Amino acid sequence: MxxxxxxxxxxxxxxxxxxxxxxxxATSIRIxxxxxxxxxxTEVPLPxxxxxxNSSSPPSSFWRPAMTVPVTVFNFPSYEPQRLESWSSxxxxxxxxxxxxxxxxxxxxxxxxxxxxxSKTRYEVSGTHRKVQAQKGLGRARAGTRQSPIRRGGGKSFxxxxxxxxxxxxxxxxxxxxxxxxxxxxxxGELVVCQDGMELPLPPDFEALLESRGMRESGAExxxxxxxxxxxxxxxxxxxxxxxxxxxFITSSHRDNLFECLDxxxxxxxxxxxxxxxxxxxxxxxxxxxxxxxxMHMIESHQSDLVPxxxxxxxxxxxRQVSGEILVE
Amino acid sequence: MRRxxxxxxxxxxxxxxxxxxxxxxGASNITQAFAPFSSSSSRxxxxxxxxxxxxxxxxxxxxxxxxxQNPTPAQEQTHEPGTALQTDVxxxxxxxxxxxEDLDLEGEGLPVGPxxxxxxxxxxxxxxxxxxxxxxxxxTAAGLKKVGGVADWWQQPDNWAPEGxxxxxxxxxxxxxxxxxxxxxxxxxxxxFALRQIGREDDLVGVWPTTVSNADLQHLLAWDxxxxxxxxxxxxxxxxxxxxxxxxxxxxxxxxxxxxxxxxTADEAAALRETWDQSWKAISLSDxxxxxxxxxRVFQLTGQLVPDHQLSSITxxxxxxxxxxxxxxxxxxxxxxxxxxxxxxxxxxxxxTPRRVTRGDKEIALGRFQLMQDELKKRGLPAHGxxxxxxGGDLTRMSGKM
Amino acid sequence: MTIRALEKVSVGQNGVGAFxxxxxxxxxxxxxxxxxxxxxxxxxxxxxxxxxALNPQIEFAVSPRPRKHPLIIGHYIxxxxxxxxxxxxxxxxxxxxxxxxxxxxxxxxxxxxxxVTSINESVRGVWSPYHGNGMPV
Numbered sequence: 033m034x035x036x037x038x039x040x041x042x043x044x045x046x047x048x049x050x051x052x053x054x055x056x057x058a059t060s061i062r063i064x065x066x067x068x069x070x071x072x073x074t075e076v077p078l079p080x081x082x083x084x085x086n087s088s089s090p091p092s093s094f095w096r097p098a099m100t101v102p103v104t105v106f107n108f109p110s111y112e113p114q115r116l117e118s119w120s121s122x123x124x125x126x127x128x129x130x131x132x133x134x135x136x137x138x139x140x141x142x143x144x145x146x147x148x149x150x151s152k153t154r155y156e157v158s159g160t161h162r163k164v165q166a167q168k169g170l171g172r173a174r175a176g177t178r179q180s181p182i183r184r185g186g187g188k189s190f191x192x193x194x195x196x197x198x199x200x201x202x203x204x205x206x207x208x209x210x211x212x213x214x215x216x217x218x219x220x221g222e223l224v225v226c227q228d229g230m231e232l233p234l235p236p237d238f239e240a241l242l243e244s245r246g247m248r249e250s251g252a253e254x255x256x257x258x259x260x261x262x263x264x265x266x267x268x269x270x271x272x273x274x275x276x277x278x279x280x281f282i283t284s285s286h287r288d289n290l291f292e293c294l295d296x297x298x299x300x301x302x303x304x305x306x307x308x309x310x311x312x313x314x315x316x317x318x319x320x321x322x323x324x325x326x327x328m329h330m331i332e333s334h335q336s337d338l339v340p341x342x343x344x345x346x347x348x349x350x351x352r353q354v355s356g357e358i359l360v361e
Numbered sequence: 362m363r364r365x366x367x368x369x370x371x372x373x374x375x376x377x378x379x380x381x382x383x384x385x386x387g388a389s390n391i392t393q394a395f396a397p398f399s400s401s402s403s404r405x406x407x408x409x410x411x412x413x414x415x416x417x418x419x420x421x422x423x424x425x426x427x428x429x430q431n432p433t434p435a436q437e438q439t440h441e442p443g444t445a446l447q448t449d450v451x452x453x454x455x456x457x458x459x460x461x462e463d464l465d466l467e468g469e470g471l472p473v474g475p476x477x478x479x480x481x482x483x484x485x486x487x488x489x490x491x492x493x494x495x496x497x498x499x500x501t502a503a504g505l506k507k508v509g510g511v512a513d514w515w516q517q518p519d520n521w522a523p524e525g526x527x528x529x530x531x532x533x534x535x536x537x538x539x540x541x542x543x544x545x546x547x548x549x550x551x552x553x554f555a556l557r558q559i560g561r562e563d564d565l566v567g568v569w570p571t572t573v574s575n576a577d578l579q580h581l582l583a584w585d586x587x588x589x590x591x592x593x594x595x596x597x598x599x600x601x602x603x604x605x606x607x608x609x610x611x612x613x614x615x616x617x618x619x620x621x622x623x624x625x626t627a628d629e630a631a632a633l634r635e636t637w638d639q640s641w642k643a644i645s646l647s648d649x650x651x652x653x654x655x656x657x658r659v660f661q662l663t664g665q666l667v668p669d670h671q672l673s674s675i676t677x678x679x680x681x682x683x684x685x686x687x688x689x690x691x692x693x694x695x696x697x698x699x700x701x702x703x704x705x706x707x708x709x710x711x712x713x714t715p716r717r718v719t720r721g722d723k724e725i726a727l728g729r730f731q732l733m734q735d736e737l738k739k740r741g742l743p744a745h746g747x748x749x750x751x752x753g754g755d756l757t758r759m760s761g762k763m
Numbered sequence: 764m765t766i767r768a769l770e771k772v773s774v775g776q777n778g779v780g781a782f783x784x785x786x787x788x789x790x791x792x793x794x795x796x797x798x799x800x801x802x803x804x805x806x807x808x809x810x811x812x813x814x815x816a817l818n819p820q821i822e823f824a825v826s827p828r829p830r831k832h833p834l835i836i837g838h839y840i841x842x843x844x845x846x847x848x849x850x851x852x853x854x855x856x857x858x859x860x861x862x863x864x865x866x867x868x869x870x871x872x873x874x875x876x877x878x879v880t881s882i883n884e885s886v887r888g889v890w891s892p893y894h895g896n897g898m899p900v
Binding site: 717 | 790793795806807808811812815816818819820821822823824825826827828878
């Protein structure tokens with residue numbers, strides 16, 4: 033009886049973990065199969081499909097969240113949807129964990145601190161250590177050295193010294209924060225994935241325009257103003273600009289045109305190399321416009337909680353989350 | 362993933378000058394646009410000429426002429442101190458002498474595509490070079506016309522023609538009217554299923570032209586689209602003609618810039634909506650290709666993008682319409698209460714004021730304001746505001762503006 | 764010697780024969796934009812209609828006060844006002860504050876440090892030096 037009770041509890045716990053699982057492998061959870069024998073008199077015959085643990089036809093009694101989510105890949109400046117891909121839910125559809133995002137942002141902030149503030153103590157302030165005045169007989173307060181912290185020009189008692197403010201965070205938590213931030217943006221519809229080679233093209237007449245003598249004589253400023261107007265127009269037409277709350281553009285490498293143009297109009301958006309991106313950057317501005325390559329790089333370099341460090345020879349066990357399969361093109 | 366974007370047909374809004382693939386296909390255009398300038402270097406004087414890209418657009422020519430009539434500041438400076446009879450030929454000839462014959466004068470100050478470069482600097486003629494004995498060059502700036510820099514050069518409409526504007530796949534204005542969204546979705550559904558019936562699967566993910574005359578569009582929307590119980594869709598019209606309209610024809614590109622087909626109005630769409638069979642909302646969109654094509658077309662027509670995370674929930678036209686038709690947020694809280702909570706306004710003991718209740722409002726409510734105004738008038742004081750004392754005067758003084 | 768006033772038949776007290784609510788008006792201020800008004804806005808939308816219908820004696824004047832925290836001001840029969848800033852409170856917390864203002868008498872809050880408060884006249888009366896037989900010193 034006790035064993036039966038424990039088994040029932042076990043089964044209940046498994047069902048519970050299935051319903052609420054987020055980060056663990058869903059396929060590794062065993063669903064009670066038909067081989068399980070009930071001893072109740074009023075037993076209901078189990079449905080035949082219940083043995084099927086395949087994600088395509090889940091048992092009707094359980095709600096299984098989708099294992100993949102669709103992602104549209106756009107052409108960059110034209111904003112034309114070009115392809116539909118499926119990405120793993122573990123990558124782009126994690127539940128929002130504000131606490132983890134907070135941990136990550138604080139960790140980044142700590143490590144970004146320069147920590148170079150410095151002041152001199154009484155032993156570092158230069159000057160003679162001779163007694164300032166006689167101990168007695170002057171009618172003034174006793175005074176030792178000029179470097180005393182209570183005197184003007186003296187040292188600082190507990191002043192700042194250069195130090196490292198950096199803190200530590202569990203790598204798996206930090207990686208989870210990355211994907212949580214991306215998932216949050218994805219669910220809000222603020223993650224625009226663009227095709228590889230994302231670069232801002234200037235109008236074809238621009239080169240010819242630069243060649244003309246009037247432009248050359250007017251200096252670099254007028255060319256910069258042209259680029260600024262152009263990039264503003266591109267962003268405003270796509271509803272990515274200032275009125276839409278700015279955008280962060282993330283590319284896998286430095287793109288001259290895009291980066292230089294966006295530097296001219298900081299109120300419309302900013303561009304970042306994927307190596308310079310932090311979790312905090314993913315949470316700022318109205319939307320993230322990210323190159324597909326860069327998104328893949330961000331996810332692949334931040335999934336230590338999904339990929340086991342130990343090699344598992346059993347091929348039946350799920351190895352890793354797959355993202356980027358093409359659904360429609 | 363390919364690194365070089367595939368050349369796509371233009372979004373088909375108006376003309377070739379405004380296609381989306383233009384920025385990508387820049388290299389060939391540059392050579393085309395630049396060729397005439399370099400080949401015509403031997404011409405001694407500036408003659409009005411148009412570039413090949415602007416030959417079909419008379420606006421360029423008129424712009425060019427108007428800039429001729431209004432001399433640039435540099436030229437004006439040459440004219441002003443002396444007689445107005447000074448001709449254009451002299452400074453031009455001077456520059457040509459100075460820089461040699463191989464100088465490319467033809468392209469200077471001329472429109473480059475839709476953009477106008479600033480005029481090259483022109484120098485005033487020296488006193489000894491002017492034949493007119495009455496010519497007296499200015500020695501001080503007094504009386505001379507003030508000329509500015511080129512800071513707002515691109516903000517002037519003459520220098521940046523609308524053809525040079527960036528054109529996106531997304532329309533410039535988002536369509537929010539419910540009836541127009543209905544019409545766009547219906548059009549997208551008809552076009553998508555027409556392509557599928559013809560069997561042109563590859564074109565489902567491509568870019569389709571949007572140029573359809575109003576009458577044709579109304580005719581298309583009036584088709585009797587039905588969805589049977591088993592999910593079969595009958596379009597109620599000829600799918601081939603629709604599918605033909607979705608292929609790019611070369612003569613479409615060279616159309617006049619102004620020939621934009623008049624758009625469907627919200628009233629027309631609402632009238633059409635009454636005639637539709639309700640079963641069209643049950644058309645299944647669960648096929649990912651169909652769903653992709655429909656949502657893409659709707660995005661192109663209305664600017665309404667279905668968020669990725671909602672894509673999987675779109676199974677029928679009805680759910681798509683539900684996602685697209687979000688009621689716009691009320692602007693102010695009072696408006697929201699008026700619209701959504703009328704029961705609050707009906708209560709006799711509740712009053713709503715849309716504006717802030719000021720001190721003056723309270724005095725008016727008491728009936729004391731009239732008396733105050735009379736007293737102020739008696740003393741010669743302003744009835745409203747601060748009179749001569751400007752608002753925030755201290756601030757302007759402290760910030761050094763006064 | 765104590766003095767005794769004339770005996771009263773009854774003492775006028777709010778609620779004995781009739782009850783008059785002391786609160787006559789409430790000003791309800793909100794802001795459209797600021798986050799501290801979020802609870803107030805939901806209070807107006809969800810709770811106010813019910814509360815106003817239950818308290819027809821009180822006049823509710825709702826008006827915006829842009830770029831300020833939300834505020835409730837109660838006006839009382841005795842001419843006094845009481846105001847409560849309800850920033851960052853949610854709708855049910857604000858409902859409690861509104862009830863507090865409604866139930867308040869409008870008097871200044873006083874410290875009650877006696878175990879018994881009574882409006883009944885003292886049995887012993889008030890001692891007076893000018894009445895009765897003077898005490899020879």
